[in-house]
Amino acid sequence: MSSADGRGEGGAEGAPPEQLALIRESVRKAKAPKAKPRTWRGAALAKELPVARVLVDKGVLHLDRYFDYAVPEELDADAQPGVRVRVRFGAGRHRVREGRREGGGLIDGFLVERLAESDYSGPLAALAQVVSPERVLSEELLGLARAVADRYAGSLADVLQLAVPPRNARAEQRPSPAPLPVPAVPEAGSWARYEKGPAFLQALASGGAPRAVWNALPGPEWCDELARAVAAALASGRGALVVVPDGRVAARVDAALTAVLGEGRHALLTAEAGPEKRYREWLAVRRGAVRAVVGTRAAMFAPVQDLGLVALWDDGDGSHGEPHAPQPHARDVLLLRAAQDKCAFLLGSWSCTVEAAQLVESGWARPLVAAREQVRTAAPLVRTVGDGDLARDEAARAARLPSLAWQAVREGLRHGPVLVQVPRRGYVPRMACAQCRAPARCRHCAGPLEAHDAEALRCSWCGRDEAAWHCPECGGFRLRAQVVGARRTAEELGRAFPAVPVRTSGREQVLDTVSGVPALVVSTPGAEPVAEGGYAAALLLDGWAMLGRPDLRAGEEALRRWIGAAALVRPQGDGGTVVIVAEPTLRPVQALVRWDPVGHAVRELAERAELGFPPVSRMAAVSGTPDALVGFLAAAQLPGDAAVLGPVPLPVTDAGRPRRVGAPPAGEHWERALIRVPPGSGAALAAALKAAQAARMARGGDEPVRIRIDPPDIG
Numbered sequence: 001m002s003s004a005d006g007r008g009e010g011g012a013e014g015a016p017p018e019q020l021a022l023i024r025e026s027v028r029k030a031k032a033p034k035a036k037p038r039t040w041r042g043a044a045l046a047k048e049l050p051v052a053r054v055l056v057d058k059g060v061l062h063l064d065r066y067f068d069y070a071v072p073e074e075l076d077a078d079a080q081p082g083v084r085v086r087v088r089f090g091a092g093r094h095r096v097r098e099g100r101r102e103g104g105g106l107i108d109g110f111l112v113e114r115l116a117e118s119d120y121s122g123p124l125a126a127l128a129q130v131v132s133p134e135r136v137l138s139e140e141l142l143g144l145a146r147a148v149a150d151r152y153a154g155s156l157a158d159v160l161q162l163a164v165p166p167r168n169a170r171a172e173q174r175p176s177p178a179p180l181p182v183p184a185v186p187e188a189g190s191w192a193r194y195e196k197g198p199a200f201l202q203a204l205a206s207g208g209a210p211r212a213v214w215n216a217l218p219g220p221e222w223c224d225e226l227a228r229a230v231a232a233a234l235a236s237g238r239g240a241l242v243v244v245p246d247g248r249v250a251a252r253v254d255a256a257l258t259a260v261l262g263e264g265r266h267a268l269l270t271a272e273a274g275p276e277k278r279y280r281e282w283l284a285v286r287r288g289a290v291r292a293v294v295g296t297r298a299a300m301f302a303p304v305q306d307l308g309l310v311a312l313w314d315d316g317d318g319s320h321g322e323p324h325a326p327q328p329h330a331r332d333v334l335l336l337r338a339a340q341d342k343c344a345f346l347l348g349s350w351s352c353t354v355e356a357a358q359l360v361e362s363g364w365a366r367p368l369v370a371a372r373e374q375v376r377t378a379a380p381l382v383r384t385v386g387d388g389d390l391a392r393d394e395a396a397r398a399a400r401l402p403s404l405a406w407q408a409v410r411e412g413l414r415h416g417p418v419l420v421q422v423p424r425r426g427y428v429p430r431m432a433c434a435q436c437r438a439p440a441r442c443r444h445c446a447g448p449l450e451a452h453d454a455e456a457l458r459c460s461w462c463g464r465d466e467a468a469w470h471c472p473e474c475g476g477f478r479l480r481a482q483v484v485g486a487r488r489t490a491e492e493l494g495r496a497f498p499a500v501p502v503r504t505s506g507r508e509q510v511l512d513t514v515s516g517v518p519a520l521v522v523s524t525p526g527a528e529p530v531a532e533g534g535y536a537a538a539l540l541l542d543g544w545a546m547l548g549r550p551d552l553r554a555g556e557e558a559l560r561r562w563i564g565a566a567a568l569v570r571p572q573g574d575g576g577t578v579v580i581v582a583e584p585t586l587r588p589v590q591a592l593v594r595w596d597p598v599g600h601a602v603r604e605l606a607e608r609a610e611l612g613f614p615p616v617s618r619m620a621a622v623s624g625t626p627d628a629l630v631g632f633l634a635a636a637q638l639p640g641d642a643a644v645l646g647p648v649p650l651p652v653t654d655a656g657r658p659r660r661v662g663a664p665p666a667g668e669h670w671e672r673a674l675i676r677v678p679p680g681s682g683a684a685l686a687a688a689l690k691a692a693q694a695a696r697m698a699r700g701g702d703e704p705v706r707i708r709i710d711p712p713d714i715g
Helices: 003-014 017-029 139-151 156-163 169-173 189-193 197-205 222-235 247-261 275-286 297-301 330-341 354-361 372-378 387-392 394-399 403-412 490-496 543-547 554-566 587-594 597-611 626-635 682-698
Strands: 051-056 067-070 084-089 105-115 127-132 211-215 239-243 266-269 292-295 307-313 344-349 366-368 381-385 418-421 431-433 457-459 479-481 502-505 520-523 537-540 577-581 618-624 643-649 671-677 705-709
Touching: 051 084, 051 156, 067 084, 105 127, 139 156, 139 297, 139 330, 139 682, 156 297, 169 275, 189 197, 189 222, 197 222, 197 344, 211 354, 222 239, 222 247, 222 292, 222 307, 222 344, 239 297, 239 330, 247 266, 247 292, 266 275, 292 297, 297 330, 307 330, 330 344, 344 354, 354 597, 381 403, 381 587, 403 418, 403 537, 403 577, 418 554, 490 520, 537 554, 543 554, 554 577, 554 587, 554 597, 577 587, 587 597, 618 626, 618 682, 626 643, 626 671, 626 682, 626 705, 671 682, 682 705
Parallel strands: 211 344, 211 366, 239 292, 239 307, 266 292, 307 344, 381 577, 418 520, 418 537, 502 520, 537 577
Antiparallel strands: 051 067, 051 105, 084 105, 084 127, 431 479, 618 671, 618 705, 643 671
């Protein structure tokens, strides 16, 4: 036997003196044994407020409530309302040892409040762990999250997943900077171009809570104007929150805020910042070190202290709609915040949505617009090319580009870059009157009519067939399928203008800015880069591709896209020209020519009020397999004034292709029903759908049923 083996068998007795000394020292320094971590068996409870009310991170509706846990004495100091905790969840009623419930899996949650005693009469499980003493969930944020969950028939846990970013330990360890003193009241600047602009800033600076729908003039000045509104709110000693559609726009507002306020007075919350930096900025806001925030969609929940202003830019952009449950829209969340915090509200855009027009029409907000003389001075000249012009234009038939467009491009390239907006591919066609181009709609529910191949017309909302359609506007009986897809490409324009560089901006690569030198910039809607000094001209091609979408918002969305591109063009006085290829008699085209998006939105709102369409009415979309959908609708106790449209089949998603938000899983056949209620019944509808979904989940329904309140794409 070797000496090594002998030492191995002898244990500590055969160990060298150095090892024995080390063992004795370790034993001497060892503390008394603690209770088993995360079960705290036998551990004493907190002497005061020994019960913690916890919201567990389980997004299922039938568990959308608080659960009580015992607070071990060792966690008493850190277990404060608003901190992140870990608890054991799912332990059986009979798994009790020494008066403490044990078992279940570890799950994250938020400690909502501390109590002296629990409403639950049985034994409580103990808090397993306080993840961090950082109090990230305030009472105001919890109340907002609950209001959002109730409005959208969702769970509180799902909303808090959107509202509170994931923890980053390194960011928590870094202290936030000291708050800066209140800035001075800003000058009105370019707000003087608006009739009530200076008065709006003065109301903000004096601590008031004005509510306005702002129709911004074309050009780049809107960033500076938004920054001055934020500065006015900060000058009153309050905070401000600005939500914009994407990171490119956020960077422009960030630069404007820095120019107006200086460094260190605002936080930028975007996904591009990365998890650590974004959480560090979020913590600075939560701790009160920073009072102003600009960010993308998730920033709508930013915990700004003493909120004085909430502002939203371009509320019609689809990026403001959250794709994750319960799918809230930034506009509605900021409206809830304005009511909850009694603060100012500013909804700004170059265009105007129907929802914005309704806020003004109801008297809840005031219009913030410029006089017509100012609009004509700032806007470019808009010219149209319709079907009749194309039929008479030999150049258009040969080259698929009207002569007027060629002339505008050639003249514009002499003075600077020219923007060419090309619609995306993939828009689904809908039917319209061949004579007056009015959309073909169902006689029963006013939904859009579609025709697949040689089939009869069918409503995409209620599913009824329409065998004897005629146009209520002109009495015509002939239909036309509206044009779809993009036919002009960068290659074609490059061949037409071989000496001019062609740049593209779209899904693969989105440009932020381009220089002011002559160039052709081909872009899809929403991806248009900003040109230094503005574009000399713009072409808006294939207008029917956007107007032909089978959607209630097709005209509103087309006008928003066109105005978004045209607003980047120089004013008419500087030679700025916009040419749109679309029928000039159509309402959205006329609104663009007159630069009157507000008038267009007001007329759309009046028509929707007559037909009972959103936003005048509230609507919910419920989708699932046919059997699951029928069972859900039968079990739901809907309000008495609810009208159910459908169900109708949803398009089947092909395997391997990207799936749209809310679309059924690949290869599955789903149906959708629309539920419509009049004004005042929206809360009752959401509560009924939430209760039906919770009951269904509690029974263990296998087939999914999806609910979306106020869906943006109802057809």
